[in-house]
Amino acid sequence: MGNEIGEILKKKQARLTGAAIGFVIGILIMFPRIFILIICVLIGYFVGRYFEEKGAGEVLLDKDLERNKK
Numbered sequence: 001m002g003n004e005i006g007e008i009l010k011k012k013q014a015r016l017t018g019a020a021i022g023f024v025i026g027i028l029i030m031f032p033r034i035f036i037l038i039i040c041v042l043i044g045y046f047v048g049r050y051f052e053e054k055g056a057g058e059v060l061l062d063k064d065l066e067r068n069k070k
Contacts, residue, residue: 028035 028038
């Protein structure tokens, strides 16, 4: 009995996920500016991750802290 309920929930979840993806795609088609904003946010996120890996964020932060002490 438990497996049957699990299977039904999986099917409903898949349908809801598909509906959500379709909804998001519809919004992106209707409002291209929002799409551009999302792309910019994603680019910023990945640039931030790149700098985080390089340790540049700490260097910039240290310079700001030194500047503020003076």
